[in-house]
Amino acid sequence: MAYLHWSNELDTGIEVIDKQHRRIVDLINELNAANEGGDPAVINHVLGELVDYTLSHFSFEEELQEKANYPFYKAHKRVHEIFTKRVAEFQKRAATGENVAPELLSMLKIWLVNHIKGDDADYVEAIVNSLGVEIKKSDTSGGWLGNALKKFFG
Numbered sequence: 001m002a003y004l005h006w007s008n009e010l011d012t013g014i015e016v017i018d019k020q021h022r023r024i025v026d027l028i029n030e031l032n033a034a035n036e037g038g039d040p041a042v043i044n045h046v047l048g049e050l051v052d053y054t055l056s057h058f059s060f061e062e063e064l065q066e067k068a069n070y071p072f073y074k075a076h077k078r079v080h081e082i083f084t085k086r087v088a089e090f091q092k093r094a095a096t097g098e099n100v101a102p103e104l105l106s107m108l109k110i111w112l113v114n115h116i117k118g119d120d121a122d123y124v125e126a127i128v129n130s131l132g133v134e135i136k137k138s139d140t141s142g143g144w145l146g147n148a149l150k151k152f153f154g
């Protein structure tokens with residue numbers, strides 16, 4: 001049983017963003033499985049992967065918003081920063097040997113769903129208006145989008 005199920009309500013309609021959000025949901029489910037497995041090394045490994053991927057996603061999302069001149073770009077970035085600080089606190093505790101996975105998972109489940117449905121859904125229209133409808137189903141192999149993906153995800 002997955003801990004967090006993807007539902008259509010979470011689709012923003014921008015394919016490149018939805019793919020990244022799905023990957024984050026997958027990693028949350030992996031963290032849950034690792035937590036159930038109970039091996040601290042595995043838990044910390046998945047936790048690290050989840051944090052890295054999420055930070056790359058935030059940077060990508062911020063660049064997309066900046067490119068589109070999204071008026072609430074700064075506020076959105078601030079929300080990402082506050083979340084990043086909260087996660088860093090969890091990582092500090094994890095580094096001392098504490099299993100933070102159960103608490104982190106319940107925080108993530110609520111935060112991510114609210115963030116995607118609220119803050120993320122809010123920027124879609126501005127991005128489509130500014131960058132054109134192609135951004136929704138963009139071919140990510142080249143151009144600005146391809147370069148940004150390479151820059152943040154390698």
Ligand SMILES: [Fe+2]
Nearest residue numbers: 061115119120
């Ligand atoms: Fe976001």
